[in-house]
Amino acid sequence: VNVPTDxxxxxxxxxxxxxHAPRHGRxxxxxxxxxxxxxxxxxxxxxxxxxxxxxxxxIVECRFRAYGCPHVIAAASWVAEQAEGRRVGDTDWLKPRDxxxxxxxxxxxLGSLLVVEDALRACLGATGAPR
Amino acid sequence: xxxxxxxxxxxxxxxxxxxxxxxxCMVECLGRDGCFANPASSSHALxxxxxxRVEAARREVAEVLGAGPTEIIWTSGATxxxxxxxxxxxxxxxxxxxxxxxxxxxxxxxxxxxxxxEKEGWQVSYVRPGPGGVVSVAEIEPALRPDxxxxxxxxxxxxxxxxxxxxxxxxxCHERGVLFHVxxxxxxxxxxxxxxxxxxxxxxxxxxxxxxxxxxxxxYLRGSPKNRLEPLIHGGGHEWGMRSGTLATHxxxxxxxxxxxxAAEQAAESARLGALRERLxxxxxxxxxxxxxGDPVRRVAGVLNVSFxxxxxxxxxxxxxxxxxxxxxxxxxxxxxASYVLRALGRDDQLAQSSLRxxxxxxxxxxxxxxxxxxxxxxVSRLRALGPVGAGGLQHGREAM
Numbered sequence: 001v002n003v004p005t006d007x008x009x010x011x012x013x014x015x016x017x018x019x020h021a022p023r024h025g026r027x028x029x030x031x032x033x034x035x036x037x038x039x040x041x042x043x044x045x046x047x048x049x050x051x052x053x054x055x056x057x058x059i060v061e062c063r064f065r066a067y068g069c070p071h072v073i074a075a076a077s078w079v080a081e082q083a084e085g086r087r088v089g090d091t092d093w094l095k096p097r098d099x100x101x102x103x104x105x106x107x108x109x110l111g112s113l114l115v116v117e118d119a120l121r122a123c124l125g126a127t128g129a130p131r
Numbered sequence: 132x133x134x135x136x137x138x139x140x141x142x143x144x145x146x147x148x149x150x151x152x153x154x155x156c157m158v159e160c161l162g163r164d165g166c167f168a169n170p171a172s173s174s175h176a177l178x179x180x181x182x183x184r185v186e187a188a189r190r191e192v193a194e195v196l197g198a199g200p201t202e203i204i205w206t207s208g209a210t211x212x213x214x215x216x217x218x219x220x221x222x223x224x225x226x227x228x229x230x231x232x233x234x235x236x237x238x239x240x241x242x243x244x245x246x247x248x249e250k251e252g253w254q255v256s257y258v259r260p261g262p263g264g265v266v267s268v269a270e271i272e273p274a275l276r277p278d279x280x281x282x283x284x285x286x287x288x289x290x291x292x293x294x295x296x297x298x299x300x301x302x303x304c305h306e307r308g309v310l311f312h313v314x315x316x317x318x319x320x321x322x323x324x325x326x327x328x329x330x331x332x333x334x335x336x337x338x339x340x341x342x343x344x345x346x347x348x349x350x351y352l353r354g355s356p357k358n359r360l361e362p363l364i365h366g367g368g369h370e371w372g373m374r375s376g377t378l379a380t381h382x383x384x385x386x387x388x389x390x391x392x393x394a395a396e397q398a399a400e401s402a403r404l405g406a407l408r409e410r411l412x413x414x415x416x417x418x419x420x421x422x423x424x425g426d427p428v429r430r431v432a433g434v435l436n437v438s439f440x441x442x443x444x445x446x447x448x449x450x451x452x453x454x455x456x457x458x459x460x461x462x463x464x465x466x467x468x469a470s471y472v473l474r475a476l477g478r479d480d481q482l483a484q485s486s487l488r489x490x491x492x493x494x495x496x497x498x499x500x501x502x503x504x505x506x507x508x509x510x511v512s513r514l515r516a517l518g519p520v521g522a523g524g525l526q527h528g529r530e531a532m
Contacts, residue, residue, distance in 0.1 A: 069445040
């Protein structure tokens with residue numbers, strides 16, 4: 001019987017995104033098409049950065065970089081993926097409690113997931129954002 | 132990466148498997164044809180036979196510690212030994228004073244016991260360790276007061292493997308007429324442990340840290356049974372009335388055999404593990420941004436505690452789940468509070484939280500070490516690449532603290 005022996009229990013969604021980190025990286029875009037923003041501090045255990053390429057008010061591409069637990073990395077990956085194709089001003093779809101449920105994150109991780117939300121809002125609400 | 136159902140074991144400081152030779156001795160005391168009788172049943176031969184095995188083991192443990200057999204009290208493990216030593220001594224000598232000195236880097240079995248005594252009216256001074264995490268006379272002496280009754284300092288720190296200067300502290304305590312307790316759970320089999328050289332009045336040991344079974348330990352009490360402690364467990368008057376309860380013959384035989392083997396093989400094993408630890412350190416440090424925690428010289432052979440810049444502790448531990456290692460990260464708690472030992476040494480939150488303790492032991496091999504090096508290099512590099520630019524601010528090179 002193949003019994004998992006790691007004491008850290010993560011959902012398959014978290015495991016997949018932690019291992020493969022889809023949408024991780026940086027964007028190289030014209031300055032007028034690029035938005036970026038971040039939230040959190042490494043000293044506090046969580047820091048997330050997003051970059052988004054914007055055309056005609058829509059997010060064409062989104063990338064993340066993250067310092068944090070596997071839930072944070074998975075959440076940033078999922079958010080970057082879901083952001084693509086949406087209008088810049090539309091962030092109502094991002095609800096940390098729903099994200100926690102999707103990732104099967106324990107209650108004490110909600111604070112870390114709020115940092116992911118803050119980072120995306122900081123990115124999309126950046127001063128001089130192209131619309 | 133797949134979840135390995137059997138990770139490579141690098142957590143010998145947490146516990147060890149029972150040595151086959153120890154197991155063979157223990158099995159002799161379990162079955163109906165074996166030495167299973169109650170050692171307190173002096174009315175029949177089977178009971179007296181069990182008692183003989185218990186006393187033989189007591190002599191084995193005493194010999195390893197340089198003590199007399201009557202100075203060894205059986206307990207359930209080092210946690211109970213620490214409780215009995217600290218609470219028992221403090222309560223028994225309460226008329227002499229109500230002040231205790233210990234260090235901030237002690238095991239929770241000592242710290243929580245002291246916290247309990249604080250609730251009962253004792254005062255406790257928790258001293259910071261010196262450079263490299265070593266606790267010495269320089270830290271203890273200023274904390275002593277006329278009403279100090281007990282000093283408690285561990286022999287080897289369980290997280291960083293640093294060896295404290297127990298001998299000089301013991302001499303200081305005797306000079307001042309203060310009892311000296313040493314938690315030596317991490318010392319057996321790793322360095323010679325002699326109660327007279329240490330100057331210990333009380334010394335705690337555990338079976339399972341030295342390839343013996345869990346659930347058995349001992350407390351050395353200088354001058355026992357003449358010198359006494361206030362017991363924690365009553366009922367039957369076993370162990371000269373200081374620790375009641377039916378003696379677990381198989382466990383006691385196990386700790387006796389384990390200590391005898393550990394002491395006999397200690398010198399050769401320390402040399403072998405020291406070489407493996409250096410191989411591991413040299414393999415990992417090449418990553419850059421890796422910090423050695425603890426004193427680089429004054430430490431036991433099998434422990435390597437390191438912190439990584441630019442990686443988060445919980446992710447690091449999960450990424451390295453093919454290795455059975457300990458982390459300074461408080462992964463499963465609501466707070467990000469990291470190792471209190473590393474924080475007491477002055478490590479910042481990020482480095483304390485991203486620390487790993489590799490502890491090698493009797494069954495560690497060079498092949499396992501090489502596999503661990505490869506995995507650590509791969510996963511630390513991957514996690515650093517995932518992180519924000521400049522996270523952790525890499526400062527390459529070795530640094531001891």
